[in-house]
Amino acid sequence: MSTLCGIAEVALGQVRLPPVENAPPLVFPAQPVSAPLVGLASPIATAAPRVFAAPAVYEFAPVPAVQTSVAPRPMFVAQPAPGVSPGEYLGEDTQDAPRAMNVFDDVRNLPPYYYDYWYYNTYGIGARPLPDYAPPGYEPRDYQDAPGVPEFSRITPPPLPSEVDTGNFVTRGMYPGSFLVPGVNTSIRLRGFVRLAALGDFDPIGVADAFVTNSIPVPQQVGRNFNMSARISRFALESWTPTNFRDWNVHTFIEGDFFNGAAQAAGGGGNPFRLRHAFFDFGYFRFGQQNSVFMDGTNWPSLVDFQGPNSWVNQRQPSARVTVPVIDGVYWAAAMERPFSDITTNGLGTNVQEAPDFSTHLRFETDLGHAQVAGLFREIGYRPTGGEVDHDTAAAISGSLVVHPWAILLGTDPVHEENPSGLTRSRILLMAASGRGIGRYLNDLAGQGFDGQVDPVTGEFSLVDSTGWNASYEHWWNEHWLSNFTYSRVEVDNNAGQPGTTYDGAEYLAASLWWLPIPRMSFGIEYLWGERHNLDGQDADAQRLHGLFQYNF
Template sequence: FPGAWRLPGTNSAFKVGGYVRTAIVLNWDVLEIPDRFIVGSIPVGTYNDQNAAQSSITADQSRLSFDFRESTRAGILRAYIEGDFTGEGNTFELRHAFGQWDRVLAGQTWSAFVDTNATPEGVDFEGLNAQINVRQSQVRFSPQFGENFSLELSLEDPNPQIQNGSGITRIPDVVVAGRFQLHQRLHLKAALLARQIRGQEASPDGTDTVDGNIEKQFGWGYSISGSFNTPYFDDRDKFLFQINRGDGIGRYVNDLNSIGNYDGIFDQRTGDLQLFNVFATYGSLQHWWGNTSRSNFTLGYVDINNPGFIEGDAYKRTIRASANYMWNPIPSVDTGIEYLWGRRENKDGEHGDAQQVQMMIRYMF
C-alpha cells in the first residue's frame, strides 16, 4: 500500500506515518484549557480577570502511527496504532489501536456513530461542539451492498457519564449505521444508537463515596449526516452537515464529552436517575480559492433539555462559529489560521462569550 515498506521474505508491509504540528493559540477570554476552544467551558458570570488573556504555543498535537498489513489466502489482515502527545506531561496518548480482517474490526477507533467524512476542516484541535466525536473500543462488522451502500453493526464500550453517581453499565452500546455514497459528490449516513445507562448514586453528604441505590434507563439516539458538492464557484466546494438527537447520548457529543457527565443525573431528593435529552446540529461550507487554498465557514449548536430539579447555572446550550483560511504551499505541508467565537448559556438564561484565534503549521510524513 502507498508509502509502505515490504518486509523481505513475507507477504507483509509496514508503514510509519503521522505529522508534526505546531499550534499558536491566542485567547481574548477565559477558557479552562487555553490551547483549544471548548465552548462548554466558557465561564458565565464573574470570573478572575487575571486569567482572561491567555496564549499558548504547543506541539503536543503531533501524531505518530504504525500500520501493518499482511496478505493471506483469507484476505488482508491489518493492525493499526496511532497516538499523539496530549497526555499528562506531553506523554503519548492512544487514539487508535485495532485489528481488522476483511469486514471485521476489533479494537479502539472512531465509533460507528461517527461520520468522519462529514467532519469540517479546522485548525482547532478540539473540533466542533455539536459533532459526534468519540473513539472507543468496539467489535464491528461492516458489510458492503453493491457499490453505493454499506452497513455498520457495532458493539461498543458503554462507559456512561453520570452526575451525582457513577456509571456501572453491563451491556455494550449498540450502533447500527447505513451509508450511501454516490461517487465523490454526495454521501449520506444515518446511524441509530441504543444503550443502557446504569449507575449507582453517590453519597449525598458531598463525599466521593458511591454506595447508593442502583438505577438504569434506556438511552437512545440518532445521527443523520452527509456532504454534497456545491459547485457554484468551484467544483470542489462542498457543504457538510449533521443532525443529532437522543436521550443519554451526551458522551457522544463533542462539547458535552469534553466537560463530562452529561448522559444522566441522579435526583438526590428521590434517588431517580434521569437522562439528558440532547439536540446537536451543525453546518459547514468549504470554498476553494485556488489549487492550494480554501476556507471553511462553520456553525454548531448544542441544546440540552434539563430535568426540572437542576440548578440554574447548569449547561443549557452552546453556539460555536468559526471561519478559517487553509493553505498547502507543498503537498506535505498544511498551514492555517482560524477565528472562533462561542457562547455558553445556562439554564437560568445567563450567558458568557469567548473569542479565540488559532494558527498552525503541519508537516505530514
C-alpha cells in the same frame, strides 16, 4: 500445460505448489475481472483463466514431492532454537496469543490478488478496509487532519518485483508509501504529521489549546492569554499482510498523539503519549479501539481548531465492528462498543455499566459526496447509595451529509478529474444528532455527566435529552487557498432540581483561511467565537485567534 500439470496440484480451486526457481507462469481458475491485471504472462479476455508470473498462495501443509525438470527450492520453514519447543519459536512475547503456524514466509509467496487492479478498485473486500469509506481505488484522509492532504488519495497495486529486487532493494508494499519487510510478506507504513499551534485568547477559556465551549466561565472574566503547542503532532504505524483465506488481507493500525493530560508545563515536558486508535481489520470485521459506528469521521470540516464543532459526534473506544457492502456504494455497519454511564450523581450514588453500547449505520458513498444515517442503543445504570441498580434505555439517531455542490452543478467529478478546480473541490458538510442519554457521544458534553442526572432533592434518576447540529462550507479558491466557515450548536434539556450554574447549551463559530504552498504542507489561521448558556439564563462568550503550521509525512 503438461509441464504445469506435472508440478501443480489443484485442490478446492487453489494451486498447491512447492516454490521453485524460474517456475513457468501459473494458470488459476477462471474468474471474471473488471480491470487489467498486473503481471500477466499473455493478454487474456474477461472470464478467461488468470495467468500470473508470480507464484500462487502457498499452503503451509507438507506438499508431496513432484517430478519436474526444474529443481525445487526448499521452503523457508521455521526451525526451533535449541531447547525451545516449536510452539515457542520466533520468540513469542509473554502473554502473547497463540499463533496458527510458525512459518517464515518470503515475499515470493505473495498471492496473485496482491498485484490485481481489481483488488484495489472495488466497493467490496479488497486492499482498503471496508470501514475506511472512500470511492473505489482511494483511501480517505484521517479526520482532524489538515487539508494539505487530499480528501481522498489514490491506491494502486505495486509492480511485480523480481527476485533480485526483493533480495537487494527495498520493495514497495501493498499501499503507496509502504514497504515489504525483508523476508516476509507484510507491508509496513509509517505516517503522521508534525503540527505547531499558536493561540491567542481575547477572553478566558478553560482549555489552552482546544476551543471547548463548555469551559467558558460564566460570568466571563477579564484576561488575555497566548499559548503555543506541538502536542497534537501525530504518528501512525500500519501493516498489511495478505492471506490465502478468501483473498482477505490483515490490516493493522496503531495511532497516537501527545494531546493528553495537562497542557505543557513551563520549560517543556508534560505531554504524555495518548493512544488514539489500535485495531486490526480482517474482511468484514474490525476489532480494537476505533471510531464509534455512531459517528462519521469523514464529515470533519477543514478547521484549525483541534476540538472541532461542539455538537460533533465524536467517540473513540474499544469495540467489535462488522461492515457489509449492500450494493455498490452502499454499506451497512454495526458494532458492540465499550459502555460508560456518564451521570451527574450529585454525590447520591454511582454509575453502573452492565451491558455494551450497540451502534449501527447505513452509508451511501459516491464521488460527489456521501450520506450516513446512524442509530445508538444503550443501557445506562445508576446505583443509589445503599440501593438497587436502576436501569434505563437510551436511544439516539444521527445523520451526516457531505456534498460537492459546484461539482454537481458543473457536472464534473472531484475525485477522478486530473486538475479539479477550486469550485469542484468545495464542500458542504452537515451533521445532526438527537436522543436520550447520548451526552458522552457529543463533543461538548463528553465527560460532563449529561447521559443522565439525579435530582439532588428527591434522588430520582432520569436520562437527559440532548440535541446538536453543525454546518460547514469549505470553499477552494484555487489549488493553494481555501476558506472554511463552521457554525455549531448544542442544547441540553436538563432535569428538574439541577443547579442554576448547570450547562444548558452552547454555540460555536469558526472562520478560517488556509494556504497550502506544497503538497502535505498546511498553514492556517482561524477566528473562533463561542458562547455558553447556563440553566439560570446567564451566558458568556469567548474569542480566540488560532494559527497552525503542519507538515504531513
